[in-house]
Amino acid sequence: MVGGAIPQYRRIAASILESIKSGELASDSQLPSETELAKQFNVNRLTLRRAISELQRLGVVEIQRGKGTYVTSPPDLVEVVMSVGARSQRGDCLRESLAVNDAHTREEFLSLTPEHSPPPECEVLGSPSLIRIDTAMYRNDELWIINSYYLDEEYRGLPEVIGDYGYIIRALRRHYNIKLEYSWRAFSAEAASFEDAELFRVSTGTPLLVRDGITNIAGGKPLLYVRRRLLGDRAKFVLTYRDEDGE
Amino acid sequence: MVGGAIPQYRRIAASILESIKSGELASDSQLPSETELAKQFNVNRLTLRRAISELQRLGVVEIQRGKGTYVTSPPDLVEVVMSVGARSQRGDCLRESLAVNDAHTREEFLSLTPEHSPPPECEVLGSPSLIRIDTAMYRNDELWIINSYYLDEEYRGLPEVIGDYGYIIRALRRHYNIKLEYSWRAFSAEAASFEDAELFRVSTGTPLLVRDGITNIAGGKPLLYVRRRLLGDRAKFVLTYRDEDGE
DNA sequence: AAGTGGTCTAGACCACAAA
């Protein structure tokens, strides 16, 4: 209506964002209701909603149905520090990083399905009949990581022993008595699928940090393809390069 | 109206997604127009648009204003392979990876601004007056990476010599005759800001893969903080773990 | 019951691309 090149919802979003950055709207404070804001900005509620939606996608506000919309405070960030050079997989450095600050962590079984059209990365596993095991990792009872493990069906008993060992990788190592080592790891970013978005309780398309990789039997052949998804704003993988003298 | 728990736009999105996955709607094919689809699904155009919008966020369709909506074909993926263990920064492995398949690459200066409230990572630079240089890297004339370099203002002449060396890191190394080495690198995922989204010509909140890090003067102190953003579905950082015997 | 956000409609007008 008034608009030049920039749509109103965009200008409104920018305006509210400015109020947040300047501190006028403090962290954790509640925004006025949509009806109220629509009146203030003199636009239809739908237009106002679209502005808020942009801010939600940027991660600066959090919408709680039935309650209100709140300015988000910076989430705790888990830094997964990887020692570059270490190859043998003693532990699981991602899981270990989750446990900082005495956080309580656990891995929970979600589903086991036969996998008939596995991702191309699974080819090196050389297995004719793969299964896919999905799990969720919690940190202080908050969902932190969704995992998909692809491996040969001979390991279909894994879910039943997760409880005994706490974590699936540990179950694999101890119950099946296997030594593991890294083959490769990769990092990418992805939009949350319908399924992942529902589990994380975020909207479809929210940025996820994906870390996938192949794990070998130590000195042997590839055993496992893993694909882990984390909310993008809550984790960071750090590679440190150390001096030879140990600095 | 008819709906149970799942909103119509969500069911429609899932339905179209199914048609795409099953091959009924082929890659690069054009979807029927919004008006047409709204009629087919017997909903208002706005509801239909919302469904399409979900698919866009998932990256399965691409919307071209004035032309139509198309099923996306898998984008070329650049794999940035990092040799774990290498510390001295001979080249720039990200930029080198961009150049695979004889692609033409270039780095273009965008802006230089004094930085008064730098990100906390810049503290180790120990500089009282930082500047921020923003650049864009193109691969076959397509925007691929947006970079923000933070360094001391004594390097404010950098933009003028980028052209002579092609890339800012190379300009730094050659024009100022500095040897560089990695301090650390980090990977995270982030929603595209208003500014980045506009440059990449994607919608606000699109997942970006972020790689930031500190680069030192070889054997010396931290010199540079870099923050590189790539479209999440077009790049992947791969860490390979090699056997001692060179496998 | 009152207040919040979530979904949906019918219709209008605009901006862009291609013929």
Add this chain to the structure above:
DNA sequence: TTGTGGTCTAGACCACTTG
């Protein structure tokens, strides 16, 4: 000029949360 997607409105009804 025609067809496509982009923005916006006014109003309705629903679902969830809290008193």
